[in-house]
Amino acid sequence: MTCNDFALECLQAEGHLSETAREHLQSCPDCQAFTRLNSILLQPRPSPELDRRILQIAGLLLHHQPRRRWWQEINHYFYAAAAVLLVLLSVYALSLPPAGGKSPDLLAQSGETGSATHDLLILSYLETTNEMDNIEQQLYLYAGN
Amino acid sequence: MQLEPDDQLSDMILIQRCITGDDESFTILYQRYRLPLFAYLHKLLPNQHDRVDDFFQQVWIKALKNFSGYSDQQRFLAWLCRIAHNLVMDYYRSTDSREMSEIQENVPADSLDPQEVLLQQGLEEALQQAIRKLSPEQQEIVRMRISGISFKDIAAQKNISLNTALGRMHYAVQNLRQLLADFL
Numbered sequence: 001m002t003c004n005d006f007a008l009e010c011l012q013a014e015g016h017l018s019e020t021a022r023e024h025l026q027s028c029p030d031c032q033a034f035t036r037l038n039s040i041l042l043q044p045r046p047s048p049e050l051d052r053r054i055l056q057i058a059g060l061l062l063h064h065q066p067r068r069r070w071w072q073e074i075n076h077y078f079y080a081a082a083a084v085l086l087v088l089l090s091v092y093a094l095s096l097p098p099a100g101g102k103s104p105d106l107l108a109q110s111g112e113t114g115s116a117t118h119d120l121l122i123l124s125y126l127e128t129t130n131e132m133d134n135i136e137q138q139l140y141l142y143a144g145n
Numbered sequence: 146m147q148l149e150p151d152d153q154l155s156d157m158i159l160i161q162r163c164i165t166g167d168d169e170s171f172t173i174l175y176q177r178y179r180l181p182l183f184a185y186l187h188k189l190l191p192n193q194h195d196r197v198d199d200f201f202q203q204v205w206i207k208a209l210k211n212f213s214g215y216s217d218q219q220r221f222l223a224w225l226c227r228i229a230h231n232l233v234m235d236y237y238r239s240t241d242s243r244e245m246s247e248i249q250e251n252v253p254a255d256s257l258d259p260q261e262v263l264l265q266q267g268l269e270e271a272l273q274q275a276i277r278k279l280s281p282e283q284q285e286i287v288r289m290r291i292s293g294i295s296f297k298d299i300a301a302q303k304n305i306s307l308n309t310a311l312g313r314m315h316y317a318v319q320n321l322r323q324l325l326a327d328f329l
């Protein structure tokens with residue numbers, strides 16, 4: 001048997017070689033290499049279509065993994081900060097003396113004042129009110145022009 | 146500092162990147178293990194080509210959904226084969242098949258060693274490059290044979306004689322042998 005005869009038989013054989021071909025194969029390194037390559041070529045492999053489909057599905061699945069958004073990443077810090085602020089405000093509110101239901105304006109006019117902190121609060125309130133009046137007046141003047 | 150090429154990264158790093166949504170890393174993993182997994186499924190489901198395709202897809206989807214549960218205590222291929230094995234066993238159980246016990250005895254879930262997988266992957270890449278260097282006629286016949294079409298059907302489809310089809314394939318294999326001399 002020649003190498004050419006062997007190759008033609010090997011290509012058509014579905015895993016079964018004749019006795020003569022088997023004998024030739026045992027003694028011929030060239031045909032051993034040919035057989036090896038032929039079996040590599042014929043080994044089962046996914047079709048290009050199947051490859052494409054799986055990579056496409058993978059792309060979809062990987063991009064839709066539930067990922068934490070930035071606000072989800074920071075929300076626990078936000079809640080912690082809000083809780084601290086709430087506690088501080090509560091402590092501050094409890095530390096204030098009762099105002100007796102009067103507005104800071106009335107308190108300032110009546111001269112009824114409490115602690116130094118309270119006086120400062122009223123002063124700041126009045127200053128703010130005055131500034132607001134000035135701004136309103138300026139706006140009125142601008143509008144008039 | 147020299148960065149490691151992506152295709153040489155470990156399975157675990159690629160899986161961690163997949164978890165963060167990196168599909169390039171998945172492509173590398175897929176190219177690395179598609180052939181051994183496909184061959185393994187062919188052993189589990191002999192002569193059931195369509196079913197193999199179906200299970201192959203199912204295995205990858207299941208793997209993708211469970212990447213966070215993978216630990217490198219187990220080799221990735223063994224992990225994939227385990228998923229494949231369980232899916233096929235569930236299928237055989239649901240069909241009350243007798244083949245199940247034969248498969249459980251004869252096909253271990255981890256039948257390829259990593260060195261063999263790497264060699265196979267390298268050879269496969271070289272083979273695909275070599276095929277692209279063949280003449281268009283030879284490329285066509287090789288691709289038809291790879292997709293499992295018989296010489297008789299190739300001859301009929303291409304309107305050539307059986308001997309011409311065999312001759313073209315013969316020359317194609319000879320040329321591939323020269324192109325792949327380093328691997329064979």
Ligand SMILES: [Zn+2]
Nearest residue numbers: 003028030031
């Ligand atoms: Zn020979």
